[in-house]
Amino acid sequence: MFTIITGAQFGDEGKGKIVDLLAKDYDVVARFQGGNNAGHTVRVGDEIYKLHLIPSGILLDARVLIGPGVVLNPEVLAEEIEMFEKHGINVNSEKLGVDAKTSIIMPYHIELDGLREAARETKIGTTKRGIGYAYIDKVARDEIRMAELVDKERFLKRLEELAPQKEKEIEAMGGNPKIVRDTVLIKRYLELGEQFAGYVTDVSREINQALDEGKNVMAEAAQGTHLDVIHGTQKFVTSSSTIAGSACANLGVGPTRVDNVIAIVKAYITRVGEGPLPTELTGELGERIQKAGGEFGTTTGRGRRCGWFDLPLLKKAISLNGYTEISLTKLDVLTGLDTLRICVGYKYKGENLDYPPELTEDLQECSPVYEDLPGWKDDLTEVKAYNELPENARNYVERLEELMKVPVNYISVGPGRAQTFKKGE
Numbered sequence: 001m002f003t004i005i006t007g008a009q010f011g012d013e014g015k016g017k018i019v020d021l022l023a024k025d026y027d028v029v030a031r032f033q034g035g036n037n038a039g040h041t042v043r044v045g046d047e048i049y050k051l052h053l054i055p056s057g058i059l060l061d062a063r064v065l066i067g068p069g070v071v072l073n074p075e076v077l078a079e080e081i082e083m084f085e086k087h088g089i090n091v092n093s094e095k096l097g098v099d100a101k102t103s104i105i106m107p108y109h110i111e112l113d114g115l116r117e118a119a120r121e122t123k124i125g126t127t128k129r130g131i132g133y134a135y136i137d138k139v140a141r142d143e144i145r146m147a148e149l150v151d152k153e154r155f156l157k158r159l160e161e162l163a164p165q166k167e168k169e170i171e172a173m174g175g176n177p178k179i180v181r182d183t184v185l186i187k188r189y190l191e192l193g194e195q196f197a198g199y200v201t202d203v204s205r206e207i208n209q210a211l212d213e214g215k216n217v218m219a220e221a222a223q224g225t226h227l228d229v230i231h232g233t234q235k236f237v238t239s240s241s242t243i244a245g246s247a248c249a250n251l252g253v254g255p256t257r258v259d260n261v262i263a264i265v266k267a268y269i270t271r272v273g274e275g276p277l278p279t280e281l282t283g284e285l286g287e288r289i290q291k292a293g294g295e296f297g298t299t300t301g302r303g304r305r306c307g308w309f310d311l312p313l314l315k316k317a318i319s320l321n322g323y324t325e326i327s328l329t330k331l332d333v334l335t336g337l338d339t340l341r342i343c344v345g346y347k348y349k350g351e352n353l354d355y356p357p358e359l360t361e362d363l364q365e366c367s368p369v370y371e372d373l374p375g376w377k378d379d380l381t382e383v384k385a386y387n388e389l390p391e392n393a394r395n396y397v398e399r400l401e402e403l404m405k406v407p408v409n410y411i412s413v414g415p416g417r418a419q420t421f422k423k424g425e
Contacts, residue, residue, distance in 0.1 A: 001216045002207075003260040004247045007224030008317040010271040011242075012297070012304060013264040014329035014412060016042045019056035019220050021410070021420050022262075027215040029057030030065040030207060032250040033240040034222030035105060035134065036076040037127040043415045047087065054080050054096065055220050059089070062218075067203045068101035069240065069250025071134035074149060074192040097201035100147040106189075108166045108180045109133040115173040135239040150197040152190055159186070204252025211257055219247035225317040233360045236275025244321040263323040263406065265314065267331045267396075270304040272297050276364040279307035279343045293333040294415070308341040308370065311403050312356050318406060327410040327420075328397060331389075332380040340375050340396055343368040344403065373399060380413040386423045397423070 003026070007013040020042045023029055036052035042059060043049075053076055055064040066072060077098075081091045109130030117128055137143040142162055148154040159181075167177035179185070207217050225231070227238040228246075240246070244261045248254065268289060271277045281289065286306045289295070295304035317323075334340055346353040346366035357363055376392040383389055389397075389411075401408045412420040 001259045002211055002219070002253065002257045003217070003262060004219045004221070004244045004258060004321075005262045005264060006221040006242060006244050006247075006321055008263040008265045008314060008321070008323070008326075009224045009269050009310075010226050010275075010277075011038065011222070011224035012270055012272065012295070013224060013266045014327075015221065015264045016051060016056040017329070017412065017415065017417070017420070018262070018264050018327045018410065019218065020059055021417060023057035023060045023062050023218065025216060026057065026062050026218040028065060028207060028210050028217040029055040029062045030067050030203060030217065030219050030251055031055045031070055032067045032219050032221065032247045033069045033242060034238065035071040035129065035131040036073050037129050037131045037238065038222030041415070043417065049083070049087075051080060053077050054084075054091070057218065057220070058084065058091065058095070063094075063206075064096050065201070065203045065206060066096070066098045066102060067251045068099040068103075069246065070099075071103045071105050071131055071138070071240075072098065072146065073105040073129065074189065074196060078192060078195060093198040096199055097203065097206065098146050098196065098199045099203040100145065100200050102146040103134050103138045103143040104146060104149050104189075105130045105134045106144060106166075107182065107185050108170060109137070111170055111175050111179050112166075112173065115170070115175045119173065132239040146196070146200055149189065149193040150200055152193065155190065155193060156186075207251055207253050208257075211253075217253075219251060219253075221247070225320055226313060228320070231316075231320050233275050233363060236273065236360065244323075260324050261322050262409075263317065263321065263326045264329060265326050265400075265404075266329050267309065267334055267400075268293075269307045269310050269313070270295050271307075272302055272304050276360060276366075277305050277307050278313075278346060278363065278366050279310050279341075279368045280305050281307050285337075289333060292335075293330055308343055308368070309400065310343045310368070312343065312346060312354060314404055315354070316356050318404065323406050325409040326401075326404065326406050327412070328400070328408050329412040331393060331397070331411055332413040332419075334375065334396070335380055336377060337375040340373045341370040342373065342399065342403070344371045345369040371399075381419060383413050383421070385421055386411065 112133045113130045114128045163180045166180045171177045223238045223242045228242045289306040348366045376390040378390045
């Protein structure tokens with residue numbers, strides 16, 4: 001069985017928690033795009049693990065893979081492995097594999113990213129971790145790959161080829177070009193190459209072989225649907241394709257092998273950084289939801305903007321991903337609100353829309369049309385089954401399910417592994 005899991009909103013929907021929950025039923029979990037600009041938080045008992053590169057299935061028995069569609073900062077990977085080892089979890093080459101063609105984020109990518117964002121008249125909210133520039137080099141065929149990082153001779157030769165071009169770019173943008181051939185940084189990357197030499201693999205071959213053997217494989221996305229570089233709210237998007245089809249392309253698995261596509265959907269909506277958010281709550285209510293939901297970025301620590309559930313954006317996510325089921329997260333955060341609002345459409349230049357306009361600048365001018373439902377006062381964090389939810393909470397879930405026309409299979413009422421249950425049980 002091949003399952004793809006993606007975020008259906010702007011990221012931060014709780015993918016790490018759901019992947020961790022489901023991973024016990026999977027033999028392989030693979031990350032297929034993004035870099036360490038994304039973060040997944042997994043809570044097991046009193047322990048909290050913040051992941052940026054390693055797939056969330058690492059805490060269970062699955063083999064975890066980083067695919068060639070990812071851009072990888074080897075220093076961050078080393079830090080994550082060290083974090084797990086401090087908790088007694090051995091992340092060796094039997095547990096983790098990294099594709100030979102995975103592009104490496106170099107120090108000059110990070111420098112260029114920061115310089116470019118500083119020069120923008122309209123900020124896009126980049127995390128300044130070099131992600132975009134690493135993807136630029138991948139498309140331009142100017143990247144350094146994992147296979148080169150772990151081979152000293154190839155690495156130094158490739159860096160020497162690219163260095164003059166990168167130095168000119170940095171100097172032209174007002175930065176320090178010496179970072180490109182900094183001997184301390186080069187030495188560190190060579191050390192990291194030695195550390196990861198045994199981790200190199202062919203992810204496409206591994207996954208296809210696993211499927212041929214009847215094993216279960218899960219593909220894990222970073223970010224969310226509306227941050228997709230093609231179909232998202234450009235230019236306020238990430239640098240990779242975040243939708244389900246990207247899993248097939250980036251992991252090298254044919255689309256006919258896909259069995260399930262799971263949406264992770266927050267019971268409201270959030271967004272980090274700039275860009276349109278039609279249902280945004282900017283006052284006291286928005287702050288209340290932000291605080292109750294712990295809406296601060298795993299990677300950046302930035303506060304997430306919060307808003308009411310946006311159905312038009314969800315409809316587009318369903319179209320883009322072809323979801324077969326939905327996992328609804330953070331329902332508990334809405335406890336205590338007298339009225340809950342669902343955006344069921346937009347007003348745009350006198351017209352009624354039930355689907356987002358294609359262009360970001362048009363979406364920014366849309367006003368939400370709401371449907372109101374009564375809230376509930378009961379604390380949900382100890383709820384263990386769907387029928388234990390208060391009636392108004394069940395009504396809210398069922399109304400969302402009716403509007404989305406995709407079944408809700410899992411519901412989360414807290415950050416812990418045990419605080420998620422199946423709707424039908």
